[in-house]
Amino acid sequence: MKYQQAIITGASSGFGAAFARRLAFDCGRLVLIARRGEILKNLASELQEAHPGIEVLVEKCDLASVDDRRKLIAKLKSLPVSGKTLLINNAGLGDYGELASATVERNASMVQVNVQALVELSHAFAPLLKAQGGGIINIASLAADLPIPDFAIYAASKAFVASFSEALRLEMTACGVPVLAVCPGPVHTGFGDVARRQGCSDGSAPFKKWFYTEIATVVEGALKALRGGKARYYPSLKIRLAGLLVRNLPLPVLRFIMGMRPRKVTATHPES
Numbered sequence: 001m002k003y004q005q006a007i008i009t010g011a012s013s014g015f016g017a018a019f020a021r022r023l024a025f026d027c028g029r030l031v032l033i034a035r036r037g038e039i040l041k042n043l044a045s046e047l048q049e050a051h052p053g054i055e056v057l058v059e060k061c062d063l064a065s066v067d068d069r070r071k072l073i074a075k076l077k078s079l080p081v082s083g084k085t086l087l088i089n090n091a092g093l094g095d096y097g098e099l100a101s102a103t104v105e106r107n108a109s110m111v112q113v114n115v116q117a118l119v120e121l122s123h124a125f126a127p128l129l130k131a132q133g134g135g136i137i138n139i140a141s142l143a144a145d146l147p148i149p150d151f152a153i154y155a156a157s158k159a160f161v162a163s164f165s166e167a168l169r170l171e172m173t174a175c176g177v178p179v180l181a182v183c184p185g186p187v188h189t190g191f192g193d194v195a196r197r198q199g200c201s202d203g204s205a206p207f208k209k210w211f212y213t214e215i216a217t218v219v220e221g222a223l224k225a226l227r228g229g230k231a232r233y234y235p236s237l238k239i240r241l242a243g244l245l246v247r248n249l250p251l252p253v254l255r256f257i258m259g260m261r262p263r264k265v266t267a268t269h270p271e272s
């Protein structure tokens, strides 16, 4: 068994559920965190049936809520642990459209879930990881390297995740604890449906299709990169090359290219 426990945020869908299914082979305990408790319970039953002996805990939590996060962290810290912990800060959301017509609530959720929850969980577990070993996987994005119009807060939140992970990795390396930022390009998950505003067209969609990566590639590659002590993981050759290119372009050139990008037809989010 590689880890005594794996704690996965955003385990009800996409990458999070895929990490849970993969890590069920390597962990004594899985802690699945998201708002949709019923989906988590079904996933827990599926995993317990397929892997007798594994402990699967379901934590229904809105990571955008300060109160929920405080209760979650207290609960997680009270769990008995004698071995390695893998923390996967995966939960996240986006919002396709310009800032001027965004909602205050959606903007706040992106910062709270993509940034604040990730920082609080990393902070809560850093001492345990230093003492007992394990690792942290933070799900950033290829967007971490790009200022993206009509995706401004999301891209900036992922730039934070990548930078934070790089610095935390240097702090934790001395104790042998790997910290990895995963930077996928587009992948078919629930992400697009959550991010898409009503009446919003995705002008970049045909171009984006060329970059799609399989979920399994991201999950397997991330776990391998963590084991290899890598700082960042860009899944697939196309995404690695795209990341390399944008990180090495002069800023005026990058601004010009991003300015030429097809704009989303803007509409307010259905929540408004």
Ligand SMILES: NC(=O)c1ccc[n+]([C@@H]2O[C@H](COP(=O)([O-])OP(=O)(O)OC[C@H]3O[C@@H](n4cnc5c(N)ncnc54)[C@H](OP(=O)(O)O)[C@@H]3O)[C@@H](O)[C@H]2O)c1
Binding pocket: 009, 010, 011, 012, 013, 014, 015, 016, 033, 034, 035, 036, 037, 061, 062, 063, 064, 065, 090, 091, 092, 093, 094, 109, 113, 139, 140, 141, 142, 183, 184, 185, 186, 187, 188, 189, 190, 191, 192, 194
């Ligand atoms: N798919 C892509 O193209 C892509 C590319 C690069 C990076 N990413 C990143 O990958 C990560 C996972 O996203 P995904 O692609 O797997 O999308 P997804 O299928 O929509 O999954 C997002 C997960 O985050 C959880 N979540 C969202 N808001 C939450 C909240 N307030 N409290 C608790 N959990 C919350 C969702 O659970 P509930 O709704 O049940 O709460 C869900 O489990 C995100 O950080 C995303 O930014 C995705």
